[in-house]
Amino acid sequence: MSILDKINNLDRRWIYLLAWVFVLFPLLNPLGLPIPISQDARTWYDYVENEINDGDVVLFTPMYGVSGMPELFPMTVATMKHLMTKDVQIIVVSFWTEGPLVFNTLLTQVDPTDYGYVYGEDWIRLGYVPGSETAMGSFGANIHNTVTADYVEGRSLSSFPIMENVRTGEDIDVIVSFETGTPGTSEWMRQFNAPFGTPQITGCIGVSVSGMIPYLQSGQLQALMPGLTVSAEYEILLDKPGLAVAGVDAVSTSHVYVTLLVILGNIAYFMTKEED
C-alpha cells in the first residue's frame, strides 16, 4: 500500500487520538501564546462599560444548558463581573430549562455581595419560564403575571424593591443574552426589540454566529460575542483572565490541526487523482 493510500484510508481513530494530543498538550503545558484583541471584544467591552449606565435595568438571560457551558460560561461569568462593577439593576431570567442551574454554577464563581449587590434591591432571580417565544412575549407584556414569584425565596415579585417599577418590556433598558439556539436572539428581536426597541447584546456559540450578523449589521444587535476566543480577549480587556484565556492555546493548536488535516487531505486527493 503506497503512502497515499495509507493517508486516504487512515483509521479515523488515529485522527481522534491526535485531536486529543493537540488539545491536551497546551492545557497541560500552557504555551502562553499572545492573544490579539479583536473588534468584537472591544465593541462588547465598550458597550458594557460606556453604554450601560448606572441605574439601568439589565435583563441578564443565560439562554443555554449544560451543553453550551464550555463555550458560553466564561463569557457569562466575565460579563456578570463587569456589570456588577457598575451600579445597575440586574434581573436574571431564563427561557431554557437548564438556565437556572447554569446560573447556580455562576454563583459559585461570582458572589454578588462582593460587589455590594443586595438581593431584591440590586438584583433578582426569576428562574425558568416555560413556553419559549410565547413566554418571552408574555414576559414583555406583563412581567409580574408571567413570573409570580422569585426563584430564590418564592415571594411575590411586588415585594421586592427592584421590581417595583419594572412591569413590562418597556421598563427594561438592555438585554444581555447568552444563547445556543432557539429561543434566542430572533425571538428577542420579535418580542422585545420590535415592540419596545430594547437594545440587546448577545454572546453566542460559534455555530450561531452566522445568523447573528444581519442583526449586527442592521443595528438591531449592539454587540456580539462570538465564541470562546473572543471571550478570552474580553477577559484580558477586563484584566480578569479565566477559563477562556486558559483554553485559548488549545483553540489555537486544535485549529492549526484541523487546517493541516484539510490541506493534507486535499494534497493526498489531488495526488491520487493525478496517479489515476
Add this chain to the structure above:
Amino acid sequence: MVDITIWVGVFFTLAIYSILYRENPWFRIAESCYLGVAVGYAVGQDLKYIRDQWGGQWSSSGGMMLLFAIVMIIGLLWYGRFNKNLFYLYRWPLAIVVGTGIGAALRTVIFSQFLAQITSQANTPFFVAGDMMATINNILVQIMVPSVLLYFWFTGEIRESAPMKVVEKIARYTMMAGFGSAYGYTVLTRYSLFIGRSQFLLGIPPNPADARTAFYVIAFIMLATMIGYDMFMKKETPEE
C-alpha cells in the same frame, strides 16, 4: 478523602468519549443515564412553574380560580395521545399552543426579520467617499443579497434564462463562501466544548484538581477493558 462527585463526573465524561474507540457498554450506560436524568429534570422545573403561577394571579379571585381549573383540564388533554380512542383530545392543547406561538411570532416577524433587514440593505450606500474598500464591499453586498433572494424565489424554467444564469452563479458562490464561514465557526464551537470538558478532566481551576487523578485512573480502566476485550475476542476467533 475521595470526592465521589468528581469521580462520577469524570466517569460519565469518559464514558461518552469511549464511543470514539467503538460502541461499548460504558457509552450505553452513560447514554441511558443522560436520557433518564434529562427527561426527569424538566418535570421539576415545569411543575414548580405551575405551582408558582397558582400562587399569583390565578388564585386572586373565584373567576380566576375557575379559569385556572379549565386551563389545567386543557393541560391534561395532552395525555390523550396515549390512548387511541382519546387521541383527538391531544390535538386541542396542541392547537392552542401552536396558534399562540404562530401569533406571537407573526405579529412582529415582519418588522424584525423583514423590514429591518430591507431598511438596512437600502441604507447601505453604493459609494463611500474616501474609502475605496468600503465602496467595493457595499457594491458587492448590493449585488449579492438580491442575487441570493432571487435564487431562492425563482425556481424552475425561469432559471434557464440568461440573466438568471448570471444571478444563479453569483448567488451560489456567495452562499458557498457563507457556508464556509459557518463551517469555520462550527469547528470553533465543537472544539470549545471539547476544550471545556478537557479542562474539567485535567482539573484546571476552577475545576477540582482531583479530577486529573480520576481521569488517568478511569481512562486506563476503560481503555484496558475495551482493548483487552478486543484482543481476547481476536484470540478466540482467529482470522483464517
Add this chain to the structure above:
Amino acid sequence: MSDVLRRIEIPIALTIIACLLQVIPYYVEIPALESAANTASNAVLIIVACATFVGVISIVQVHGKRIQRQSEGWYYSILVIGLVVIMALTGLPLPEMGLGVNNSVYNWLFTNVQTPLGGTMYSILAFFITSAAFRAFRARNLEASIVLVAGTIMVMGNAPLLTNYMPFIADISLWIRSYPNLATMRGVMIGAALGSIALAMRTLMGIERGYLRGGGEE
C-alpha cells in the same frame, strides 16, 4: 357526540382563535382584548408546562416494553426508567416534604450526571468534524473550492496563534463573515420571514394541518 368532538375543524378553529388573539391586540387597541390576550398567553404557558409528563410516559412505555420483551440491551432500559422516576419524584413541587428543585438528590443528579453528560455529548462532534474535514472536505469543483478556502480561512481566523503572526488572516475572515456571510444570511432571513408568514397564513386558513397529524386518523 364523540364524532362531533373528533372533527378536525375544532383544533383548527382553536389554532385560529389563539393566533388572532395574539395578533389583533398588537395592532388594534382594545383594552378588554389586550387583557384577554395577556391572560391567554399566561394560560398557554401553564398548558405547555402541563405537558411535562408526556416525555416521562413515552420513555416508560418504550423502555418498559424493552424490559418486558427482554430485547437487546434491556438492562440499560432499567437504568433509564429508574432515573426518570427518581428525578420526576424528587422534582415534585412539594417543598414542605423536602421535594422540588432544591431537593438534594435532584440537584446532585443534575449537577453530577446531567452536567458532565450534557457538556460532553455535543463535544464529541469535534472529532467527527475533524475526521470529516480530513476525509470529505475536497476541492472537487469551483463551488467546493470556495467553501474549502472560505472555511479554512475562517478556521485559521479563529486561532489566535495564526492571527497574531498573520493579521491579514483575521482581516480576511472578518471580511468573509461581514460580506458573503451577511448576504447569505440576510437572504435566508428575509426568505424565512416570508415563508413563516406564508405558513402562518396557511395555518390560519386551515390548509396547513401537518401539526395535527397522528393517531391513525385525520
